Amino acid sequence: MVGLRQPGRAHRGLRRQAGRAAPGIHGPALRIMGTTLSGRLVRRRAQARASSRRTARSRCLQRRWRAPGRRGATPLDVGSDMRSAPRVGARVTGGPAGEGSNLGLYWGDDAYAIERAIDALAQRVGSAAGGPPERWRVGGDATSASLIGERLATATMFGGGSLAIVSEPWPLLRSKAGREELAGVLGNVAPGNALALTATFDRSAKAPAALDALRELVRGAGGEAREFKAPKGGAMTRWIEDRAAERSIRLEPGAARELATRIGAMVAEGDVDRRRQGMVAVGELDKLALYRGGQPVTQDDVRALVAEAVPGSAWALLDAVGERRAAEANELLARLMTNTPEPVLLAQLHRRVRTLIEVADELAAGKTAGSLVRTLHLKPFQADKLAGHARRWTFAELRAALDGLLDLDGLVKGVGGAAGTEAQRRLAFSLWVSERVSARSGLPRSPVRAPA
Known part of the structure; x- marks a missing residue:
């Protein structure tokens, strides 16, 4: 009820139910009203009509606050109840975490499975809203939590809602304020809308540091978090x-x-x-x-x-070099050189040959493969494998291989004007494998002692 006075025709019992005036938002005073009218007000109406002792002052709203009667309903506490009420569009989920949710986090090295999970999320949300949602794809580096919230915080009145698909959302979690803002968005996705956070990365690479924090945020908001691993073999x-x-x-x-x-x-x-x-x-x-x-x-x-698209493996190349399988090493090297920088390949090969020299020196001194775990800080399976590789080489062959890599490094970097074309550099790599890696016999050889 707005204003300090009411028309004379206003029900007096109703006016008694009103509380004292409170400052309004836009100027006029407001009255706190009860939630229901009790039966006593009905009886008071008859009494008010029969009474002739009412003064003109009684026709005004009481300036002094009067608590409702004992039998009356508790008045509405606008200040506390409105703040504690659920926000518009807040999701309420029941059962296991993520079941029936409109929020999902999908990551792994299987892009196909991640897309299937997004399709399942869209179908689940669309069936509840009565129409498929409109998909909006964006990268985490091209958006913000506030922009995502603008799209998803309000439910649509007709048809399907919106499905925001944010790939690689790590920029949104760089700061504490960003994480808090994203947490607020996750908890305020309106019914009919949905949010899918996706991340694809190589299984051999380390997972992003923010993955654990993002997973906890999604699960805390009632969403589902799933990892997908690509099958092999x-x-x-x-x-x-x-x-x-x-x-x-x-x-x-x-x-x-x-x-x-x-x-x-x-x-x-x-x-x-x-x-x-x-x-x-x-x-x-x-x-x-x-x-x-x-x-x-x-x-x-x-x-x-179907065109053959066998990917190159640096691990397989290094193992082939260590075991002196020149033909396989040349094949793997040709695949890797299509998308791996030449300096990176040189660094990997140099590191492997240098490690084989160190292992060969330890074995020549009478050490066992098990002692390499302590002296060279290797894992047991790495020590056994490298010891087997080193036994296939002599010190002279390992030194020649290392010298050949130094020549390749000079060719790649153009030292002394020796820079060649890409075809010439590829040929130089292939010649190094054929001349330095190829074994003269298939039998394992024991390395000789290093000269003093």
Whole structure:
């Protein structure tokens, strides 16, 4: 009720229910009203009509606050109740964390599985809202928590809402204020809207430091947090067969394995980038199905249509060099040189040859492979492997290999005007492998003692 006075026709019992005047937001005074009218007010109405002793002063609202009657309802505490009431659009989730939530964090090295998780989130939110949400994709370095909140804090009245897909959201968590602002956004996603935070990174690389903090924020807001690992080897073969069955594509025996091999899934080393292998496999399946026109896909079809994209592995290259398998080392080196800077390859090769010289020196002094764990600070499996590699070399061969790497370094850096073309540098790397890594015999050799 606004104002200090009410018309004379206003119910007097109702006026008694009103409290004293309080300062208003825009100037006029406000009265705190009770939530319900008690039965006593009905009886007071008849008494008020029969009474002739009411003065004109009683027609005004009481200037002195009067508490409601004992039987009356408790007045509404505007100051406290409104602050503690749930915000508009706040999500209320029940059951296990993330179940039925409109908030998700998906990370790992399987981009295909992450996209499937986003599709499932969109379907779940769209079925509840009555329409598919509109997808908005943005990188974490191109947005802010406030912009995300503007899109998701308000529910739509008709149709589907909005699904914000934020990839690599790490810039949003760089500061404490940023984390607090993002936490407020996560807790205020309106019904019909959804937020998906995604991160894809190589499994061999260390996970971002902010991942644990982001996972706790999402789970604390009732969302789901899931990691997806790309399959490899035989697991990828079965994965391809499952995706083909989903698409009603018939594969003859050996076709799935051939496809897994040609996309590089059979490489066992852990430093291989597998983030796009699932998407590549699904795209090749669709292409093969279109080519065959409903007929079973054969192994020859895969060889004819799928380009070989076996990724290079620096770990596999270093192992091939250590075991003196020159042909395999040259093949791996050619793959790595397509996307790895030459100085990086030189640094890795130099480090491995130098480590083999140190291991060979320890073995020549009568040390065992187990003692390398303490003296060279290696892990047990690394010590055993490097000891086996060092036994295949002599000190003279290791020194010649190291000298050859120094010559390659000068060629790459153009020392003394010796810079060559890319083809010449590739040829120089290949010659180093053929001349310095290739073993004269397949039998392991014992290294000789270093001269004094």
